[in-house]
Amino acid sequence: MTRATPEQQHLLLELQATDTAIRQLEHGRANLAEQQALDENRDTLARINSDFANASEGLSRAEQQQRRLEQEIATVDSRRKSEEGRMYSGQISSDKELQALRAEISSLKGRKGDLEDQLLEVMEEREELEGATTSLKERHAELTALAGQLEEARDEAAADIDRELGELRSRRAEQVGKLPDQLIAEYERLRERKQGVAVAELRGRTCAGCRLELTAIEYEQAKDDARQGLAYCEHCERVLVPVD
Numbered sequence: 001m002t003r004a005t006p007e008q009q010h011l012l013l014e015l016q017a018t019d020t021a022i023r024q025l026e027h028g029r030a031n032l033a034e035q036q037a038l039d040e041n042r043d044t045l046a047r048i049n050s051d052f053a054n055a056s057e058g059l060s061r062a063e064q065q066q067r068r069l070e071q072e073i074a075t076v077d078s079r080r081k082s083e084e085g086r087m088y089s090g091q092i093s094s095d096k097e098l099q100a101l102r103a104e105i106s107s108l109k110g111r112k113g114d115l116e117d118q119l120l121e122v123m124e125e126r127e128e129l130e131g132a133t134t135s136l137k138e139r140h141a142e143l144t145a146l147a148g149q150l151e152e153a154r155d156e157a158a159a160d161i162d163r164e165l166g167e168l169r170s171r172r173a174e175q176v177g178k179l180p181d182q183l184i185a186e187y188e189r190l191r192e193r194k195q196g197v198a199v200a201e202l203r204g205r206t207c208a209g210c211r212l213e214l215t216a217i218e219y220e221q222a223k224d225d226a227r228q229g230l231a232y233c234e235h236c237e238r239v240l241v242p243v244d
Contacts, residue, residue: 002183002229002230006227011179012187012239012241015175015199016200029158032154034156034157034158035154037153037154038154041146042147045147048139049140051132052137062125063126069115069119077108077112080105080108087105183230187199190237194236200236201242202233202243207236210233210238212235212236214234226240
């Protein structure tokens with residue numbers, strides 16, 4: 001049996017309360033609503049950046065395609081005009097050659113029409129992409145400004161918790177200093193095994209750690225053990241400290 005006076009057992013109970021408060025604050029510190037909002041903002045910014053990169057890449061392709069089509073249309077139109085100039089110059093007297101020239105001019109006109117249709121589609125796509133990139137830029141600026149506000153709110157909320165944690169950790173150090181190393185070692189061993197709760201009150205016959213009731217014999221044994229050293233719950237094996 002680990003020796004511990006009733007006073008030391010109550011000090012262990014106080015230490016447990018301090019550690020529980022520290023753990024709760026640390027959990028709250030790691031899960032601040034302000035931090036969650038900031039994380040969501042950063043996720044959204046990442047998506048905006050990705051969408052902007054994709055839209056910019058698409059816009060660049062559309063601009064290149066537009067320039068290529070415009071150049072091709074100009075080339076086809078120039079060739080058509082040249083062929084029409086030949087046809088109306090009076091230099092060609094062969095009906096067969098004139099017929100072939102008319103067919104070529106007709107083909108060039110058709111080709112120009114097809115290219116102009118493609119150009120119109122590309123210009124519409126470019127206009128949509130330009131609108132998208134502009135909207136994404138504006139949204140990025142809004143989210144960036146919001147991120148600064150969220151960081152300030154997070155830091156302010158965290159500062160309050162950090163101050164309270166500092167006070168609790170100082171209190172814990174004082175409590176640990178009042179207890180024998182053997183008791184602290186047993187406490188830490190159990191705390192690691194029992195999800196942070198090593199010591200529980202024994203109220204009546206109920207263990208506050210597992211909420212289960214001891215039998216009459218177990219209860220008397222725990223009370224007897226606690227007079228000399230540490231008593232343990234028969235169900236959860238935590239240290240029991242009688243409080244009534």
